[in-house]
Amino acid sequence: MRLIRYLLGKIILWNEQRTAPTPLNRAKEAQQALNQITSEWVLYEFNACPYCVKVRQEIRRLNLEIRRVDAKRDAEHKKNLIEAGGRYQVPCLSYPTSNGVIWLYESDTIITFLKKQTA
Numbered sequence: 001m002r003l004i005r006y007l008l009g010k011i012i013l014w015n016e017q018r019t020a021p022t023p024l025n026r027a028k029e030a031q032q033a034l035n036q037i038t039s040e041w042v043l044y045e046f047n048a049c050p051y052c053v054k055v056r057q058e059i060r061r062l063n064l065e066i067r068r069v070d071a072k073r074d075a076e077h078k079k080n081l082i083e084a085g086g087r088y089q090v091p092c093l094s095y096p097t098s099n100g101v102i103w104l105y106e107s108d109t110i111i112t113f114l115k116k117q118t119a
């Protein structure tokens with residue numbers, strides 16, 4: 001079972017590389033402004049989670065700089081996700097607002113949010 005999970009993980013990561021999208025090209029100033037906005041955003045993820053891959057590919061395509069943390073291997077990030085986010089589920093995007101930090105779950109919801117921010 002462990003071996004199957006290991007091999008599946010390898011295939012997921014290999015396929016992620018194989019299908020990596022070309023990043024959008026924007027004007028330097030626009031990219032800098034966007035980088036500033038996303039500088040405090042954090043994506044909680046597992047390395048070989050297919051839902052996380054989906055979000056990572058969209059982050060690549062949209063050419064966003066978003067810090068990624070491993071919520072499986074790193075106990076501190078795992079704890080933070082559960083306690084502050086409320087659920088141990090990845091992907092989860094956390095970002096600060098004037099009303100506090102938002103913890104956004106569900107890959108499709110995250111992707112919709114990312115697209116909106118860059119529209």
Ligand SMILES: N[C@@H](CCC(=O)N[C@@H](CS)C(=O)NCC(=O)O)C(=O)O
Binds near residue numbers: 106
């Ligand atoms: N519907 C969710 C599914 C996410 C999901 O199932 N994530 C799995 C990892 S692939 C998870 O967080 N599992 C929690 C655990 O393993 O404890 C999405 O699209 O984001």
